[in-house]
Amino acid sequence: xxxxxxxxxxxxxxxxxxxxxxxxxxxxxxxxxxxxxxxxxxxxxxxxxxxxxxxxxxxxxxxxxxxxxxxxxxxxxxxxxxxxxxxxxxxxxxxxxxxxxxxxxxxxxxxxxxxxxxxxxxxxxxxxxxxxxxxxxxxxxxxxxxxxxxxxxxxxxxxxxxxxxxxxxxxxxxxxxxxxxxxxxxxxxxxxxxxxxxxxxxxxxxxxxxxxxxxxxxxxxxxxxxxxxxxxxxxxxxxxxxxxxxxxxxxxxxxxxxxxxxxxxxxxxxxxxxxxxxxxxxxxxxxxxxxxxxxxxxxxxxxxxxxxxxxxxxxxxxxxxxxxxxxxxxxxxxxxxxxxxxxxxxxxxxxxxxxxxxxxxxxxxxxxxxxxxxxxxxxxxxxxxxxxxxxxxxxxxxxxxxxxxxxxxxxxxxxxxxxxxxxxxxxxxxxxxxxxxxxxxxxxxxxxxxxxxxxxxxxxxxxxxxxxxxxxxxxxxxxxxxxxxxxxxxxxxxxxxxxxxxxxxxxxxxxxxxxxxxxxxxxxxxxxxxxxxx
Numbered sequence: 001x002x003x004x005x006x007x008x009x010x011x012x013x014x015x016x017x018x019x020x021x022x023x024x025x026x027x028x029x030x031x032x033x034x035x036x037x038x039x040x041x042x043x044x045x046x047x048x049x050x051x052x053x054x055x056x057x058x059x060x061x062x063x064x065x066x067x068x069x070x071x072x073x074x075x076x077x078x079x080x081x082x083x084x085x086x087x088x089x090x091x092x093x094x095x096x097x098x099x100x101x102x103x104x105x106x107x108x109x110x111x112x113x114x115x116x117x118x119x120x121x122x123x124x125x126x127x128x129x130x131x132x133x134x135x136x137x138x139x140x141x142x143x144x145x146x147x148x149x150x151x152x153x154x155x156x157x158x159x160x161x162x163x164x165x166x167x168x169x170x171x172x173x174x175x176x177x178x179x180x181x182x183x184x185x186x187x188x189x190x191x192x193x194x195x196x197x198x199x200x201x202x203x204x205x206x207x208x209x210x211x212x213x214x215x216x217x218x219x220x221x222x223x224x225x226x227x228x229x230x231x232x233x234x235x236x237x238x239x240x241x242x243x244x245x246x247x248x249x250x251x252x253x254x255x256x257x258x259x260x261x262x263x264x265x266x267x268x269x270x271x272x273x274x275x276x277x278x279x280x281x282x283x284x285x286x287x288x289x290x291x292x293x294x295x296x297x298x299x300x301x302x303x304x305x306x307x308x309x310x311x312x313x314x315x316x317x318x319x320x321x322x323x324x325x326x327x328x329x330x331x332x333x334x335x336x337x338x339x340x341x342x343x344x345x346x347x348x349x350x351x352x353x354x355x356x357x358x359x360x361x362x363x364x365x366x367x368x369x370x371x372x373x374x375x376x377x378x379x380x381x382x383x384x385x386x387x388x389x390x391x392x393x394x395x396x397x398x399x400x401x402x403x404x405x406x407x408x409x410x411x412x413x414x415x416x417x418x419x420x421x422x423x424x425x426x427x428x429x430x431x432x433x434x435x436x437x438x439x440x441x442x443x444x445x446x447x448x449x450x451x452x453x454x455x456x457x458x459x460x461x462x463x464x465x466x467x468x469x470x471x472x473x474x475x476x477x478x479x480x481x482x483x484x485x486x487x488x489x490x491x492x493x494x495x496x497x498x499x500x501x502x503x504x505x506x507x508x509x510x511x512x513x514x515x516x517x518x519x520x521x522x523x524x525x526x527x528x529x530x531x532x533x534x
Contacts, residue, residue: 001040001041001081001148001152002079002080002081003035003041003080003082003083003084004044004080004083005031005042005043005083005086006045006047006083006086007025007045007046007047007048007085008047008085008086008092008096009048009051009063009064009065009066009071010048011061011064011092011094011095012062012064013061014062020048020064020092021052022048022195022201023049024049024189024199024216025046025194026216026218026267027116027140028044028046028086029189029190029191029193029194030140030141030189031115031144032190032193033186033188033189033190034186034187035148036187037187038148042190043078043080043193044190044193044194045066045071045074046198047099048066049194049198049202050065050195050198051064051066051070052064052065052202054067068102071099072102072106075103080110081151082151083100083103083110084112084113084114085099085113086115087114087116087118087119088116089116089117089118090400090417093118093126096114097126097129097132100112100114100129100131103131104131111133111134112131113132113133113134113144113147114134114135117232117235120136120137120138120235120402121401122401123137123164124164132166133166134147134157134163134164134165134166135164136163137162137177138162138176138177138179138236139179139221139235139236142180143160143162143177147163158172158174159172159174161175161176162176162177176237179221179236179237180221181241182241183221183241183242183243183247184244184247188251188254191258191259208498209263210263210319210320210487210491211263211487212263213259213262214263214264214265215255215259215264215265216265216266217248217251217252217264217266218266218267219242219243219248219266220243220268220269220271221268221269222235222239222241222270223236223238223269223270224240225270225337226337226404227338228336228337228403228404228405228408229326229336229397229399229404229405230269230403231400231403233402240273242273242274242277244277244280245283245284248284249284249285249288252264252285252290252292253288253290256290256292262292262293263292263293263294263295264292264294265295265296265297266295266298267297269298270304271296271298271300272305272309275305278304278313279309279312282312283312283316285316286315290317292317293318293319295322296318296320296322297322298322299322300322300323301323301324301342302324302325302346302347302350302351303342305350307350307353310353310357313359314358314359318359319359319491321359321360321362322363323350323361323362323363323364324363325363325364325365325383326364326366327365327366327376327380328344328379328380328383329375329376329377329380330344331371331376332371335369335370335371336369337404344383347387348386348387351388355388355390355481358482358483358484360390360391361388361389362389362392362393363384363393364395365380365383365384365392365394365395365461366394366395366396366397367380367394367395367396367397367461368397368443368449370409370412370414370446371447371448372446372448381460381461381464384461384465385464385465385468391469392461392462394462395458396443396451396454396455397444398443399444400417401417409444412447414444414446414447415444415445443455443458466499479496
């Protein structure tokens with residue numbers, strides 16, 4: 001069969017902090033390679049990345065990606081039997097449904113299948129759209145292949161595990177499919193069907209990469225944790241399945257030889273869940289003498305690491321670690337769902353040791369949990385400053401359906417997306433308005449704070465952290481520890497420039513600071529502003 005896999009263009013609303021970028025769509029790349037291994041005729045369109053410079057302006061939103069006419073032309077030329085569309089993010093779900101409508105207008109006989117995190121959470125909701133025939137829930141390779149076989153043979157496809165389907169006017173939501181335990185059976189992603197140079201071009205704009213010839217890699221799927229803010233369990237369940245170290249490094253070598261890749265980003269949700277396997281990956285990279293750099297931009301749980309493993313990671317080319325600390329307050333960490341043995345002291349010790357051996361460290365933090373008060377937020381800011389991490393990234397929580405946090409917000413009457421997620425054709429334009437207004441809030445109402453007050457806390461966190469860290473980037477003793485090559489020196493210089501720009505950007509907060517003083521922690525904030533020349 002002729003199968004077309006599409007990552008849609010993306011619509012961004014005025015004021016929405018979410019900015020689409022050209023990133024490799026691993027989900028459809030794995031689907032494509034699996035279908036190719038079964039002898040099917042497959043084409044991939046990454047509409048967002050291919051048209052990343054094409055921006056269409058509307059009254060209250062912009063659309064980034066290939067225009068509809070170009071996508072329509074390619075669909076007509078390929079003449080697919082099946083069009084499978086990825087719908088990963090709730091923020092962009094309407095683009096998915098608009099694309100499905102285009103497909104059905106071209107040929108109503110084309111079967112339209114949706115997959116991804118958003119539709120895995122709410123398959124029945126997605127099937128309210130008459131342009132959608134089938135939804136693949138969770139891990140997609142085997143489920144999609146069974147659907148393809150059923151369609152080829154003219155058989156009933158309504159009972160396939162891991163799927164939901166509309167049969168006439170009835171929706172059939174089938175049980176979940178067990179996850180693939182041996183991930184080595186999957187072929188490498190179909191990189192040759194993707195606009196690889198577009199991804200490399202995007203990487204050139206990042207000052208945080210050691211080498212711009214960078215590619216992501218996924219060495220495992222899922223996470224055994226159950227964090228209240230995380231939606232990945234809608235796709236992977238609560239299991240963690242791994243590839244072997246040999247299989248992972250085989251892919252690295254393939255990418256190095258085929259695309260001249262010099263840096264890798266491990267995009268796993270829990271890359272070091274097994275210390276033994278992580279160590280074997282490092283040892284395999286060293287044994288093959290691969291001259292690479294690598295990092296963990298999606299974050300790594302600090303409790304999965306120890307000093308011995310960090311040494312092996314550094315020796316194999318790791319130069320930057322991102323730690324998912326998320327909160328410096330014990331009550332908030334309990335709400336997240338972390339056991340009490342996930343000690344903040346252990347996290348600080350691991351960050352200290354990573355710095356000691358010359359790794360760059362980044363820690364991520366989330367503000368705006370439903371019951372979080374001022375003390376909790378200040379505890380998080382204090383931990384960021386005192387933890388010795390080189391960089392800190394602060395985010396405002398926007399809980400989406402399928403997470404425990406969303407259930408809590410909904411129970412407390414603070415947030416309800418139910419009236420924002422109607423994909424039916426007649427509701428779509430009004431949904432753009434509603435969804436755009438919600439996302440533009442940059443945070444949501446909690447038991448103690450408005451979205452505006454949370455934004456103030458976010459700005460306060462960055463201001464205090466930047467002031468505390470600025471001197472470090474001018475300290476040669478700290479910087480020299482991080483440099484072991486000419487490339488490393490250039491990297492440091494780029495980071496120093498970033499630090500200077502961020503410091504200078506604090507001047508733009510003067511107008512905002514008066515508002516903060518009136519709204520947030522008046523006495524303590526005055527001290528912080530004075531100390532940091534805010």
